[in-house]
Amino acid sequence: MLKLAIDFGTSATKIFRLGSGVVLSEATCVTVGRDTGRVHAFGNDAKKLLGKTADTEVVFPVYEGEIVDERLAGALLEYFLGKLERSFSVEALFCVPCGYSEENRAKYLRAARMAGISRVSFVETPYLAALGQNVPISESNPVFSIDIGAGKTSLAAFSLDGIIAGLSMNVGGNNMDVHIIDHIAQLYNLKIGSLTAEKLKNTVGSLFRDDHQSTVVQGRDVTTGKPRSVAVYSEDIYAPISGYMDTILEYAELILRKLPEEVSATMCRSGVYLSGGVSMMPGLGDYVAERLQMEAHVAAKPHMAVVLGGGRVLGNPALLRKIRME
Ligand SMILES: Nc1ncnc2c1ncn2[C@@H]1O[C@H](COP(=O)(O)OP(=O)(O)OP(=O)(O)O)[C@@H](O)[C@H]1O
Ligand SMILES: [Mg+2]
Structure with missing residues (x-):
């Protein structure tokens, strides 16, 4: 039996394999032909195409922590599992948001079945986040x-x-990115794309009030429509983040x-x-x-804490029985 902890996140999927550790971290997205509905690329390959092609669109099948497209979610999971060596049946522990509803868990179950996962359990994020940071937690x-x-x-x-x-x-981070796009448009009369906004947040974004890092971003002038670039500073995007x-x-x-x-x-x-x-x-x-x-x-590794916690629970069936959602 292949045992996996899967954090099927809104932006990235992380997979921990019992006995190996974290074996996958890829964008949770697929590219689909606009007219055909056919899937062209999965994961990181798909994210690279964001905003760049006319005849395909990039779809994120998990939105705000919920599966919004079961077919694409199942196909994406199947693709990720295909990257792991697997001659066995698969048991998976899914990390889900706090208080996740039965209806939402049913969507995970159906997507997991499509990907050939035979046994599924669910644990809420807070437990896994803490366990992944080795926080001492008990009754x-x-x-x-x-x-x-x-x-x-x-x-x-x-x-x-x-x-x-x-x-x-x-x-979460996506809201900050959207707000950064609006903010840069107001400040500099420049429309930037969502990938640029995310990169901006992740490189110069800071919650230190006096941070003064800068980077040059490219976008389109709102008035003339022509490409233009400006230097953006940490303090320019402090308000949307804070x-x-x-x-x-x-x-x-x-x-x-x-x-x-x-x-x-x-x-x-x-x-x-x-x-x-x-x-x-x-x-x-x-x-x-x-x-x-x-x-x-x-x-220490904020984006990996949850899946690392999932890995710890995989190796401890008694703990899994105690904290899994029934
Ligand atoms: N250095 C950074 N500073 C701020 N935000 C960052 C940084 N690096 C990555 N992020 C943001 O963290 C978010 C991704 O985090 P994470 O992988 O924990 O989310 P997820 O598990 O995919 O989503 P969710 O848990 O909401 O379903 C993205 O919004 C990304 O832009
Ligand atoms: Mg997450």
Whole structure:
């Protein structure tokens, strides 16, 4: 039996194989012929075509953490699994957002079947994010975790006995990218593409107020329609990034306020554990710590924390029985 932990994320799919470690990390997208509906490319090969071809469109079958196109999701999973050596039947643990509905899990099950996966279990992101960071978690030791991905943010206070208070929200790096596009259009009268906006966020984006990094971006002049480039600085995109962080932290404060006193005291001592690709942003840990008035720990590999946690659970069936969604 081939045992896999699969983080089928909005922007990237990560796969951990028991006995090997992380064996795949690729864009969660496919290119499809506009007229034919036929799939031309999968994963990273497909993402390279974003915004570049006229007769194909790039489709992300997982949107804000949910499968929105089961056929393409199944085909993409089948493609990813085809890249792994597999002469055995496949058992998969899927990482899903906090409080994931039965209806949404059914979509995963159908896509998994299409890809030839015979046994499936589901574990919510907060558990895996914490386990992937080697956070000590037990029945009596509650933990507070925030995972900020591309389309989904999962926040929860939980112990091995269950989630004490938690939620997932449709906010993440993608919202920041869209807002950065609007912001650059206003500031510089320049329309940039979504890949450019993402790169801009990931290279000069910062939550340190005084960061002054810059990069040159190319786009199209809104008035003349002609190609033009400008230098963009960290402070130019601070507002769109911090705006979404503030929304996330409002919910984090709500959760903290709902906790019983003893749990709340433990949280204040142990701090908050941050993961998800957006947590790679410079200054994010300090920003969160100041706002929540508690220590903030950023994962060593923020975008991999969840799938690494999945890997740990794969190797521990008793733990899997305890935390999987029924
Ligand atoms: N250095 C960086 N600074 C800020 N954001 C970054 C950085 N590197 C990557 N990101 C962003 O992290 C996000 C991807 O993170 P991650 O892989 O955790 O998401 P995902 O699992 O695919 O999505 P989700 O969990 O929302 O379904 C993207 O929005 C990406 O642009
Ligand atoms: Mg994710």
